[in-house]
Amino acid sequence: MAKVGIVGASGYTGAELLRLLAGHPDLEVAVATGDSQAGQPVADLYPSLVGAYGDRTFDTYDPAAVDGLDLVFCALPHGASQAVVPDLRDRVGAVVDLAADFRLADADLYPEWYGEAHTVPDLLAEAAYGLPELFRPDLLGATLVAGPGCYPTAAALALAPLLRAGLVAPTGIVVDAVSGVSGAGRPAKPTTTFCAADGDVTAYGLLRHRHTPEIEQTLTRVAGTAAQVVFTPHLVPMSRGMLATCYSRPVEGTTAADVAAAVADAYAEEAFVSVVPGSPSTKATQGSNAAHVAAHLDERTGWIVSLCALDNLGKGASGAAVQCANLALGLPEGTGLSTIGTYP
Numbered sequence: 001m002a003k004v005g006i007v008g009a010s011g012y013t014g015a016e017l018l019r020l021l022a023g024h025p026d027l028e029v030a031v032a033t034g035d036s037q038a039g040q041p042v043a044d045l046y047p048s049l050v051g052a053y054g055d056r057t058f059d060t061y062d063p064a065a066v067d068g069l070d071l072v073f074c075a076l077p078h079g080a081s082q083a084v085v086p087d088l089r090d091r092v093g094a095v096v097d098l099a100a101d102f103r104l105a106d107a108d109l110y111p112e113w114y115g116e117a118h119t120v121p122d123l124l125a126e127a128a129y130g131l132p133e134l135f136r137p138d139l140l141g142a143t144l145v146a147g148p149g150c151y152p153t154a155a156a157l158a159l160a161p162l163l164r165a166g167l168v169a170p171t172g173i174v175v176d177a178v179s180g181v182s183g184a185g186r187p188a189k190p191t192t193t194f195c196a197a198d199g200d201v202t203a204y205g206l207l208r209h210r211h212t213p214e215i216e217q218t219l220t221r222v223a224g225t226a227a228q229v230v231f232t233p234h235l236v237p238m239s240r241g242m243l244a245t246c247y248s249r250p251v252e253g254t255t256a257a258d259v260a261a262a263v264a265d266a267y268a269e270e271a272f273v274s275v276v277p278g279s280p281s282t283k284a285t286q287g288s289n290a291a292h293v294a295a296h297l298d299e300r301t302g303w304i305v306s307l308c309a310l311d312n313l314g315k316g317a318s319g320a321a322v323q324c325a326n327l328a329l330g331l332p333e334g335t336g337l338s339t340i341g342t343y344p
């Protein structure tokens with residue numbers, strides 16, 4: 001049984017890690033920190049966890065307490081993560097970071113998109129990007145994993161097969177996506193209180209959302225040439241779930257059969273990605289590590305519309321983090337993870 005820690009266990013992705021690890025046969029949670037909640041029972045904050053964690057309380061973050069653990073999940077906000085990860089790497093076997101701090105390979109992008117220079121740019125080259133369906137070889141035995149953003153995961157899974165097969169142009173891509181409110185984390189913000197979010201749909205981060213360079217980085221890697229997207233996220237009044245609807249232009253001669261074959265072939269062997277007819281449904285993936293993908297060529301307008309639904313806390317964050325931890329530790333990739341959502 002490998003011993004793991006969760007730094008930031010009191011947040012939404014941390015709590016989802018606690019839930020998933022309660023059912024993981026090979027990983028045991030030795031440390032679960034949440035500084036503002038230290039000493040408080042886990043189940044006071046997350047009542048669904050009472051059966052698994054009883055009266056266990058959140059720990060204060062103490063670097064010495066994680067010494068020798070096999071792996072630590074770091075579920076802190078952007079910026080806070082790069083302050084602790086270098087020290088963590090000296091103490092534990094592997095770190096899976098859920099924040100954005102190690103996602104972008106080019107350190108120069110951080111001031112532009114995150115408003116601050118990266119404090120440990122030399123570590124960026126050591127991080128494996130945690131999207132196994134696209135970059136699995138990098139994750140086997142990895143000691144530092146950068147968990148992807150939820151929107152970039154959805155956009156990449158919807159678009160990568162088309163780019164990899166050379167069916168679409170890498171520029172002029174449009175990604176419209178909706179997210180449930182848990183994507184914004186546990187602390188209430190003016191836009192995420194019940195009264196603001198209930199009954200409303202708004203776009204945000206217009207033209208400047210920090211996931212734009214991350215989406216472009218992944219699509220560029222896959223296409224082998226510079227990709228460019230317009231990305232518009234929207235907040236919708238549900239707790240969890242994400243749907244990305246992506247528009248791309250086919251290259252001359254692409255047929256509907258080519259599009260269907262590209263996504264079917266890309267995911268034929270992938271346990272966590274299902275190709276579905278029509279539109280994927282967020283609820284069908286809720287609570288699971290599944291991503292549902294569809295792709296359609298509109299012969300009338302010449303656009304390809306490809307979609308991906310996932311649970312932002314599942315395949316969009318904590319489920320993917322467990323999938324990557326399994327690969328890093330040499331465990332079967334799907335251990336402790338479900339492909340079955342809670343629909344309805």
Ligand SMILES: NC(=O)C1=CN([C@@H]2O[C@H](COP(=O)(O)OP(=O)(O)OC[C@H]3O[C@@H](n4cnc5c(N)ncnc54)[C@H](OP(=O)(O)O)[C@@H]3O)[C@@H](O)[C@H]2O)C=CC1
Pocket residue numbers: 007008009010011012013014033034035036037075076077078080098099100148149150182183184185186187312313316317
């Ligand atoms: N929510 C989502 O759907 C997704 C989130 N992510 C990323 O995962 C990370 C965690 O997200 P999420 O769980 O939603 O965030 P939350 O805000 O819900 O949780 C953040 C956690 O970090 C702790 N924390 C906050 N600030 C600090 C600090 N300065 N120093 C130390 N600990 C701190 C909090 O502890 P305390 O209780 O003491 O405040 C809490 O445990 C973020 O980087 C986020 O961007 C990635 C994909 C999807």
Ligand SMILES: CC(=O)N[C@@H](CCC(=O)OP(=O)(O)O)C(=O)O
Pocket residue numbers: 098099100148149150151179180181182183184185233235316
């Ligand atoms: C609804 C909402 O606010 N969502 C978050 C994305 C959460 C996520 O996956 O991304 P990070 O890990 O990069 O924070 C946002 O748009 O900032």
